[in-house]
Amino acid sequence: MSSNAKKAIPDRIRSLIMDSHLEKPIYEYKREEISGFTSKAIIGIGKYYAAKLKRKAKIETIADLANLDLKIADEIGISRKLLEKWTLSASIIHRFASSTEVPLSSHRVCIAGLGAAGKSSLIKTLQTQKTTPVTFPTLGASIEHLDFLGLKIALWDLGGQPSFHKLYLDDPKQFLSRTMLLIFVLDTQREERSGEAAQYLNNLLIKFKYLKEKPKIYLVLHKYDPILDKTDLDNSIDVILNNIRPVLTKYRYNFRMLKTSIFDVEELVKLFSRVFADVSPLSEILSDSLAFYSETHGFTASFLLTENCFIAAEWTTQLTTEQRDKLFLEIMEGIRQEVYESEKKHDKLVIMSQMGGIFITIDRMEFDSIKLFLCSISTEFKSNTEPETEKFIGEIRPWIINFFSIIT
Ligand SMILES: Nc1nc2c(ncn2[C@@H]2O[C@H](COP(=O)(O)OP(=O)(O)OP(=O)(O)O)[C@@H](O)[C@H]2O)c(=O)[nH]1
Ligand SMILES: [Mg+2]
CATH class of the missing domain: 1.10.150 (DNA polymerase; domain 1)
Known part of the structure; x- marks a missing residue:
């Protein structure tokens, strides 16, 4: 041999x-x-x-x-x-x-919706992690990139002005094929446009049918701004969904819904972490290992975050949503300082939560080019977690390495 x-x-x-x-x-x-x-x-x-x-x-x-x-x-x-x-x-x-290794990164995520729905602002806000309004219309399709778990996600921002719709609809192979995720953005503050939006969505779904493809669909109810009255916004959403839902039912699509605003960056990042986790089969595996690790230590909660603060996996018990969100904010802050501001890169960082009596331990882990932060929440200081942390890293390493060897 x-x-x-x-x-x-x-x-x-x-x-x-x-x-x-x-x-x-x-x-x-x-x-x-x-x-x-x-x-x-x-x-x-x-x-x-x-x-x-x-x-x-x-x-x-x-x-x-x-x-x-x-x-x-x-x-x-x-x-x-x-x-x-x-x-x-x-x-x-x-x-x-079967020699058909299709790089996952060549699948696309399309973001569509009417003009001025807020698509480009949403993307820029995710990229910069700061409220970033975009004030000029996108001309045609613009390709933006985002990094999730080392996976370069290509976001196709399909400019929504009517003159561009024809471009995508006339040439679906070029603009729509191999879409694994369609993110359809609707302006919550302009429910009167939802009939027009439904028509556009209908036209896109006809093309997917023609391509024999069925992407996952997320409806993004955007401009759900924190300062506005929630009841009013939710009433508009009802009107919007009454127009949109029949289109999705017609083509037998299930969909998920997100309420977003560029004025609530943390929520936006958190919600989109779930969207991207949905694209990455790796997320399930990481969640599984994280749950095991956290239960062994009796942690109250734990998060596995990417360098840009997307949640790769999460495990929580005994926390209210409000507590969880507060902790998540503190962790994001901790990581931002760690990554962007601190000269010295700590391998381990312990911070006392402002909530009192709660310890947040942040372990920085590297797998080739991928950096992850393991954040564990506990009510007492745990001194000897190294062996278990090592075990956890050992468990997820082959998955991460294997996964990236097929997508790159
Ligand atoms: N109130 C509010 N305004 C927003 C939000 N997101 C975007 N906008 C505003 O909406 C307008 C349109 O934003 P864009 O991001 O350019 O919209 P778009 O969907 O990319 O538009 P096209 O490129 O023409 O398809 C801008 O004035 C933004 O500042 C939001 O969450 N809340
Ligand atoms: Mg745009």
């Missing part, structure tokens, strides 16, 4: 597979054969679960598992988190085997 052949299956794929469940050494297989491996060859599955997958869902091979529809998770009787972990491993392997 030449050393070249031995190298045919790279380490990042081998690290997901248990050799002992194969009939011969892994390097004797051809690339295209590995999708046909039994599912129990994936690390963590083992004989028991492999038998269950076969019995309940007719899943025998890695290819079967890669194509598993997670909607049937409940029927299989295996926890959804475990299934998500395994299907991610399976799809990494399967994509490699």
